[in-house]
Amino acid sequence: MRLSAYFLPLLKENPSEAQIVSHRLMLRAGMIRQSAAGIYTWLPLGWRVLQKVTQIVREEQDRAGAIELLMPTLQPAELWRESGRYDVYGKEMLRIRDRHDRDMLYGPTNEELITDIFRNGIKSYRDLPKNLYHIQWKFRDEVRPRFGVMRGREFLMKDAYSFDIDKAAAVASYFRMFAAYMKTFKRMGLTPIPVRADTGPIGGDLSHEFHVQADTGESGLFYDADVVNLDESNIDPTSPDVQAYIANWYAATDEKHDKAEFEARVPPERRREARGIEVGQVFYFGTKYSQPMNAVVAGPDGTPVAVEMGSYGIGVSRLLGAIIEACHDDKGIVWPESVAPFKVGLINLRVSDAGCTKACDDLYARLTQAGIEVLYDDRDQSVGAKFAAMDLIGLPYQFVIGPRGLANKLVEVRTRKTGESKEMPFDAAFNFITGGS
C-alpha cells in the first residue's frame, strides 16, 4: 500500500479525551475515531489489525473443534423472557422497539439465541458434543465507557458455546477451550495468565478469567510461575489429573488474592506478581439455560436429557488495546509480527530523487509480489516526519532508502522492537524479510 493513496489520519498531539496509552496511540496512529461515547469507527489501519486478531482467534477456535456461525446483533426479547433474563439484565441492555411494537434488544451476549438454535437443530446425544461460536459486535450500555476500545459500549467479541451430554464431557470441553485460549493469546505475542474466577451460586461451576500481562493493566495479579510455563499443546483436556492440576494452581487478581494461601502453596522462586488486562473468560454453567429453555436431547436410553453447557468469550476489540498496552514504547506502538497491520514500512527518504524513487518502487513491487505486506511511504515529507510516523504506527520492520545508502546500493533495515538497524544489499534485505536465503 502506498501511503500517498492510503487513509491514515495521524495526530501529532494527544487528543485530550484519551488518558491511557493504548487509547492515545490508537487515536494518534489513525486506527480508530470516536463516534459517540464508547463507540468507535475502525479506520483502515485499525481495521487491518482487528482482522488479524480476529483471524487468529478464528483459527484457534476452529483448531479446537468449534464451528463458526453468525448470529444477528438484534434479538427478539421473547427468548430472553424465556430464560428469565429479560427483566434481570438491567439498563446495560439496549432495548429497542420495532415498528410493530415488538420488543427487541441489541445483544449483549448470546446464550439465549444459541440455545434456541441448538435445540431446534440437535435432538440426539449422538450428535454431541458441539461447540458453536461466532465473532460479532455486541452492545452493552455501560454507564461509564472509558479507555477507548478497552471498555467501549460497542465491542467485537468471540463467544463460543459448548453442548455436552454430561458433566464430564462438558468439563473436557471447558479445558479444551482453556488450552485454545492460552494458544490464542500467545500467538498474539502476549503472556496470558488464567485466573480462577467466581464459581457462582451453583456449586462445582468452573470459570477462569484470562488476563494478559501489561505494566499498565488495571488488575494486579499474583500467580505461580508454572501457570505461564504451561505448554498447552501437550495437555489432554479429558484427563481428570490435568483438569485438577489446572483448576487448582494458584493465580488470582488482587481482589481475590490471599497472601497466606499464596505463600503456603507456591514456593518463593515461583511466586510472581504482575499487572494484567482481562481479555477473556470461560464458564461452565451446566443446565442454567438448557433447563428453562428446554434444550434437551434424547439420551442413550431414549429419555430426554438437558444438555450441559459452557460459554467462552474473548474481547476481540479489547485485545487491540491490551496488545498496545503490552507492546509500545515512548515513540509509539510496537506490533507483534502476528498482528501487525503491515509487516514492513518502506521509507523513501527523498521522493524528489529519481534514483531513490526508482529503487523504492522496485523493492516495493518485489516485496508485494512475494506476498509481503508493505506500507510504502512515498509522500513528499521531511525525513523526521516519516520516521516519526513509521515509529508511531509500529510496523515490525522499516526499510529505509535514501541517497546516502543508495550510493553504495544499500538499504537500511531496522527492527522496530529492538531499534537495531543494519545496512544491507537489496537482495539481502529481500531475503531477510521473506525468509529466503
Next chain:
RNA sequence: CGGGGCGUAGCUCAGCCUGGUAGAGCGCUAGCUUUGGGAGCUAGAAGCCGGAGGUUCGAAUCCUCUCGCCCCGACCA
C-alpha cells in the same frame, strides 16, 4: 448512578473573573528554499465560541435550561 471537570479553527489550548471587531502553536493550501529524525521563509484558507432561552445599547464572556465529552467512585469482555 453519586462526585468533579471541560465544550472556542482539523489537533492542543489562550481569551471568560472585570461584556465592546475571535486569538496562538501545530496541521491544511500556494510558492520558493530545504532534505538521514516531527524543516525555513512568504502569502493564504479556515470558527453560528456545543445548543436554546434570558439580561444588556452590545454576550465566547453574566444568568437559566439543555445536549455532549472526560476524570474519580460503584459496575463490567
